[in-house]
Amino acid sequence: MTATNNKRRAALVTGAGRGIGRAIAIMLAEEGYDVALTARGADELSQTAHECEAHGVRALALPADITDPAQLGRVVETCVREFRGLNVLVSNAGSFHWGAADTADPDDWDHLVDLNLKASMRVTRLALPHLLAAEDGAAVLFIASMAGRVAFGMNAAYVASKHGVVGFAGSVFKDVRERGVKVCAICPGLVETSITHDIGADHAKMIQPEDIAEAARYVLRSPSRVCPTEILLQPQRAPWAK
Template identity: 40%
Template structure:
């Protein structure tokens, strides 16, 4: 039997990159997957791919920076599949650049998506995760928060991105201390440079330097991070991976 047979996983930011790769990886292990994002065409394509391979998937369009939509996405997942065992808070945006020239709406977008949306999803999912942790088939539930090396260090030109990822790390550790005895595990994954669409949203004049740096690093791929998430959520009940830092071999910061 597959490690996640009979379980349900909800993945935010599932329309591309790490989110889509994680959905495939968890479906491969037998989990039914709820795919949450705003791009409905991509969600339907991914859901069809997973279904064609024998899995179960639901495409749920939501802007999770809106708390009501975040709560509705969790409710629809449980309505569709009957339970929730795994939450992967993957959705995020990286709008780096010097503080002085930064449009303040970029800061708002990062705080809303990287931090507040993850908190809203976690709060909405928690009662269902606690119920699954007390029940078969695994008697354990998981939250995986996708952070970054930016959550372990501070760099110029990355102030608010650093803020959101440090904040996510602090929340994750406090959550772990509060809920580990009830078998809701918390894991923080901190990738270095990954070749995804994340850099596409950086404003002109900053994006080019970021992309040039990526070319020198032989960056990680989305599947590398998906494999890390798969590893975390398939550990036996007695074991928790609290934190996993993954860098490209050539990345020194």
């Protein structure tokens, strides 16, 4: 699924302002994809867009809060109109809160589920008709988490939202596999981004955002006969160990 100059391909990345989404956007630009980028912060998005354009592709910065279905709808519509289609969706935007299940603020739970799970489901629903119409294959990459495969304490809503993403991804694959769309849930352990900045773990041992981008590249470069449906990425050395 590598893009070439004579046949343009397009990708939409949520949460592309920084961290994992930014690294994946740059990887996609390296692969020749035109990229539509969304997040709330316009300045970070413009910066990512400039970094993508340096690889000779078009980059659209589309600031939006993707928990608002109307804003999300406009992002997908603009992307598809400007690029005349869509080949790759990267559902990456997400957030994280600490909190014990007995004391957590239910509003924080709502926000995590709205962003990490429901916005991911909505953007997939909006993008799928365009992905299914794409010639030469298409892909949906979910940036889930190791917390989508195992439970951690003090993280109940995050764990629930990411288990939801992994389950959703598996079900979407069953719905679209025969029509040539790859679907993969990428499940990283700790990655050095703003989410993990203050959690007290060893940054030197964390995965880097570019490592996640390489996993995404692997999925896109896989032959059309194969789909890596889940990729688990652990830090080699445990960042919590002293």
